[in-house]
Amino acid sequence: MTDSTIVNANSTPTYVVGVDYGTLSGRALVVRVSDGAEVGTAVHPYAHAVIEKTLPGGDEPLPPDWALQHPGDWVDVLRTAVPAAVADAGIDAADVIGIATDFTACTVLPTTADGTPLSALHPDRPHAWPKLWKHHAAQPQADRINALAHERGEPWINRYGGKISSEWEFAKGLQVLEEDPETYAATDRWIEAADWIIWQLTGQETRNRCTAGYKGIYQDGHWPDRAYLEALNPGFGDFVAKLEHPLSALGDRAGSLTAEAAGWTGLPEGIAVAVGNVDAHVTAPAAQAIAPGQMVAIMGTSTCHVMNGERLAEVPGMCGVVDGGIVAGLHGYEAGQSGVGDIFGWFVDTQLPPDYHEAAAAAGVDPHEYLSGLAAQQAVGAHGLIALDWHNGNRSVLVDHELSGVLVGTTLATRPEDIYRALVEATAFGTRTIIDAFETSGIPVDELVVAGGLLKNRFLMQVYADIANRPLSVIGSEQGPALGSAIHAAVAAGAYPDVPAASAAMGRVERAVYRPDPARAKAYEALYAEYRTLHDYFGRGGNDVLHRLRRIRNEARR
Template identity: 45%
Template sequence: MGKKYVMGVDFGTESGRVLLVEADTGKEVATNVTAYKHGVLDKTLPGGTPLGTDWALQDPGDYLDVLSMSVPAVLQQAGVMPEDVIGLGIDFTASTILPLDLKGEPLCLKSKWENEPHSYVKLWKHHAAQTEADDFTRVAEERGEAFLKRYGGKVSSEWMFPKILQILREAPQVFDEADLFMEACDWLTSRLTGNLHRSSNTSGYKAFWNKKEGYPSPEFFAAVDDRLKDILKTKMRGDVLSIGEKAGELTEEMAQVLGLNPGTAIAVGIIDAHAGVPAAGAVRPGQMVMTMGTSNCHLLVTDKDQPIVGVCGSVEDGIIPGYISFETGQVAVGDSFAWYVDQAVPGYVKKEAEESGLNVHQLLERKASAYEPGQTGLIALDWWNGNRSVLVDSHLSGAIIGLTLATKPEEIYRALIESTAFGTKKIIDSFVQGGVPVDEIFAVGGLPDRNRLLMQIYADVTNREIKVADSSQTTALGAAMYGAVAAGSKAGGYDSIFEAAKYMARVREETYKPVPEHVEIYEELYSYYLELHDFFGVEKKSLMHGLKKWKR
């Protein structure tokens, strides 16, 4: 048998990436990125229809462009023949949902619906369904629904059913027209195979599904809105397959589009951040993966099935088969640094960066590195896009405390970095206090590659050594690993994700170790962060909620 390859297709917020890797080693052979033509629709639809506050939509045609353009491109770039590609896996942002017609086509691609916002893909960061999320939480609390404990006690506006309920309430004609609602991840997998399946990963984390109990009862949905009573057997059809299984094989039609052979194994899809877990080799209990980019997602593999405050998902067979995987997150990390650079940094800093041959982030990182912990006199709250964990409240907003007339841009930049590290420590403490150990931390994503100061601050604040995955494309690599498992060992792949991780996962030798004197200072600063966290997030959250209401 000659050299065999697998593909990982990583659908992000702004673009899609296809990665081709060697199945036996995980070596990255070729990659290609296709930017979404329509990007994120948060102001208007392509035809000009205005969108409300907290809306975030996409055009699903952009996802199909990634497949038709980037898959053939990596084959050509690497000089690999289609018959040597044995499997393909998809990872996707979530919860990113769309309504489909009877033929499985997105409604927004029909001229009848092209000017109706609710017919489009609702991206993960579409937060306009907060009222609906609150209604799901309230009814679940009133009924004592067991599933709520698996999600930290609150339903997020990012998840599938709040977004569906928003469609039902605001555009019932779209709800009626929709034959199915699906995660974009599951829709594309279905498109490639011709099989109607849903992933245990997307269903478990974003749609209340549980391996033992399935979905909540029809009575629960009816209690939220009577029109949802039959949604499970009507618009949520499709059996749920476990992560690590084979979703099917590439159809003749889609094989022509992708330039691959019909019959190529297609893996059950996975959420983008979650795909970094096997790619880092974190497939055993006590291992936490931080996927760090525009937002942070924390994934912890465990064998302990118990409720943890602020967890946004506790799913058996959720990421690694045979184990429970917890998910928490911070919805603005790299985004908050970008906000500051794009909207608030003085012109003289941008000029200095240009003259130094650096971008603004690089200059601010260099300047901020000259400060010792605490020297800025600032503490910030990392809620610039709301709080996902542990408070699960999108109405919260950011804050910087300690500003004076002498405060410099690099001090603010450092305080923003520190705030995201404090937010991560709060999440880790929630696990440990709940009896779930965090023994190892791995970092994956774009930020670990770009910002050494950030990684050292995270090590100092958490007082833990941080290992970094040896790839800037870990989500695509993880998706490819599941593609190798879908293909199986007889085809040149693997029979389990544990086997795949032995040979394909990649971690750097260099790690970030906490500096003891920094740890001591950050412990005190963290206590200040906790005071602000509880004041603005619990005791006086009406302050931020009120401001958010006026902004709308």
């Protein structure tokens, strides 16, 4: 690409579309290539949301810890949100030069050789449906994957902090084999939704380096070998064949928009379609946080922590480290928390008394804002509580999705705002635990950059700054993943030579918006010590009661 390409993009407005596939909806964002200005957006809620009780059209209850999705909902985002975003922008669709998408991960589905989802062919079989990232029913398979890897000394296991998550591709695939071998046998391709949606846009299968590395155990040019897989289960030896495909770098052009996809989206046929990517990883360039030492926390229903490092290190409990997993030339690290906004939502939806809902309505605010206002009036530690943020299991650093939430210190004087504050603090302690794991492993974290829907809560952000004892920068966009996808679309279309160049021109961030208060940060050290005591006691084998309670619950529900 020559410098004139960028000059032309600057002189004649051209645009790209970023599509962010979340847990409950998909968002399309139209972005001007020259400066990253966001000119139009639209959201399409998934008609089937998260499928966790019964299959569509069925009445047989799904087992505990299942979470599925409907691939038709993803295509509907292209049909509705993309043209609506272009209309909202008030631009000529002919001026759009590229489109890119990002997805939750590991959200994975079985398909035929031509990409047809097995759920379309066998809608009555639960294992034929896409498994959402928070499908945690494969924990027994994950436990065996980890135990055998350590027993055999598999070289890749420490690239994932010593544990493969039940959320990742191999655990979910092994669960299909062992619980529904007919569906497993019918699975020609086991593919991340991030890559499947690109298949629908371009008409050709591609696989991206990000999900292959973080979710698919692809390291140093190799998948786990056949002997290891057959030791897990003799029928699992062919699993890699369902995954294997040449990998593409992030920002590469996956192909061109087909006539059919152009009809869905209203965009010009033949424009560039970028290689698929993960919602958290595309956000780092959007927040101009791709230098070593900058950790990005994408905070929503869950939180994903990503950062680049110049050196390869083994961080206990991390989700993975991948060469070029965020940008080329650096080692991309990932960690995360399986529940954050979901925990606050659970409390408000199921535990908050009616009079608090009424008071929030009378004040003209939502319950979260109301509780945050009450909680912000408290001194650190005044509620006398400590919570563990494991309501949806623990992704990092324990990598155990059979753990559950804990709350200690309640009395008859405990009020809802006390518990709400303790839950907010618990999630911040969880992030602090992740930061400590990185720094102990020789990967410094100098700055915490926050993106996602939760950054609107100023009380929560200040708690995070105080507990992390670091300045918090915030992304200068409410649509970080979609903006990040748009940045990758611009690179795929040839408007910029690489992702860092596009990030510098199109990304945005506000530095050090929240600074730690020294007195509060010092007070939180005592509470953090108590959190770590409970964290290790309940999470590292001091008392296995949480696992026993889960087994009792599961037996009672059968």
